[in-house]
Amino acid sequence: MAIYNITLIPGDGVGPEITDAVTKIIQAVGVDVNWDIQDAGTDVYEKEGTPLPQRVIDSIKKNKIALKGPVTTPVGTGFRSVNVALRQELDLYACLRPCKTYKGSRSIYSDVDLVIVRENTEDLYCGIEFKKDDAETFELIDFIAKKTGKSIRSDSGISIKPISIFGTERIVRFAFEYARKNNRRKVTSVHKANIMKFSDGLFLEVSREVAKDYPDIEFEDKIIDNMCMQLVQKPALYDVLVLPNLYGDIVSDLAAGLIGGLGLAPGANIGSVYAVFEATHGSAPKYKGLNKVNPMAMMLSGILMLRHIGEGCAADHLEKVISDIIAEGKDVTYDMKPTPDDPTSIGTAEVADAIIRRL
Ligand code: NAD
Helix, strand or coil: CCEEEEEEECCCCCHHHHHHHHHHHHHHCCCEEEEEECCCCHHHHHHHCCCCCHHHHHHHHHHCEEEECCCCCCCCCCCCCHHHHHHHHCCCCEEEEEEECCCCCCCCCCCCEEEEEEECCCHHHHCCEECCCCHHHHHHHHHHHHHHCCCCCCCCCEECCCCCHHHHHHHHHHHHHHHHHCCCCEEEEEECCCCCCCCHHHHHHHHHHHHCCCCCCEEEEEEHHHHHHHHHHCHHHCCEEEECHHHHHHHHHHHHHHCCCHHHCCCEEECCCCEEECCCCCCCHHHCCCCCCCCHHHHHHHHHHHHHCCCHHHHHHHHHHHHHHHHHCCCCCHHHCCCCCCCCCCCHHHHHHHHHHHC
16 A cells, blocks of 8 residues: 655644644545644744754655645735745745535535636745835835835835736646536636736636637636625525636635635645645634644645555545534534534543544
C-alpha cells in the first residue's frame, strides 16, 4: 500500500488543534501518511525572524502536497501574510472552495452547492503598495497627475491592482476544467468591469474568450455587488464561480455563511506542480488552545487532499461519516448547535474521536 510524504503546517491560533484532528481521522481511515511537520507563523517569527522559513517551502517543493492550518497575519502593520507568500512562492494560482449545505447544518438554506474558484496570485493581493508619506508615493502621485490629469490626495496610501491575460486565462480555464470533470453545469465570471475597465474589464474579456472553448458548459457573468445579493437571495441558481483574488476572498466567506459558517468551509490552493490544502477560515486566536472550534472545515480540506492524491474511496467514506454526524447534530461543536452556549456541544478532539468510532 502507498505511503504518502506530505508536508504538515500546523499553523498558529487554533491551527495545531484542528490539524491534529485531521491527521487522526486520515490515519484512522487507513491512508498511510508520513507527515513532514513544518512550523510557520507568529511563534516561528519570534524564534527564526521570519514567519515563513525557507525550510517550509523546501519541504513542500519536495513533497508537492501540504496540509496547512491557518496562520495569523498582523492587521495593518507587521509581517506580510504567510498564506499569500506561500501561494505566490509556489504559484498556487487556483483557490478552490466548495461550499455545500450538509443536511442538519445551521443554515437557512438547504440547497447550496457552490464552488468558488478564486484567482490566487494577482489583483490587490500582489503586495505592491505605496505607504503614505513615502518619497516613492509622492513620485507615483506626481506621475499619475501628469499622465492622467487626475489628482490623488497627498495624504494617501496606494495599493496596486494588476490583472493579466495570463493570470485570468489560467484561472478561468481551471474553473471550466473543474466544471467539466465534476459534471457541473455553469460557470459564472464575477467582476466589476463597469468601473475598473482595464483590470476587471480584462478579466471579463478573457473569461468570455475562454468560455468559447467549453460550449458544453453554460457561461454567464455577474457584477460583484449584484452577485452578492443574488447569492443571498437565490444561491441555488449558481454553480461554479470564478473570481479575481479579492472578490474571491470575500465571496468565499459569504458562501461559508450560506452553508452554516466557517466551520464547514474547506479549501485547496492548487498550482500546476504543488497543492496546499487549508480551510477558508483563519486562526480564530480567541479560541486558541480551548479545544472548542469546529475541525470539520479542516477535515473537509483533508478530504479534498485525499481526492487529489487519488484516495477517493477513503475521502468518500470520511465525508459520509462527517455528513451523518452533521445530520444527527449530537457529536458537533458549539457553532453547529442551536445556540453557541449549548451544553451538549463537544470539543475539537472529541469530534475526531466521534468520527473515528464510526469508521
Ligand atoms: P477567523 O476565520 O480566524 O475567525 C472569525 C470567526 O469565525 C471566529 O472568531 C469564530 O467565531 C469563527 N470561526 C472561524 N473558524 C472557526 C471554526 N473552525 N469553528 C468555529 N468557528 C470558527 O477570521 P479572523 O478573526 O478575521 O482572522 C484571524 C486571523 O487569521 C487573522 O490574523 C487573519 O489574517 C488570519 N487568517 C488566516 C487565514 C489562513 O491562514 N489561510 C485565512 C483567513 C484569516
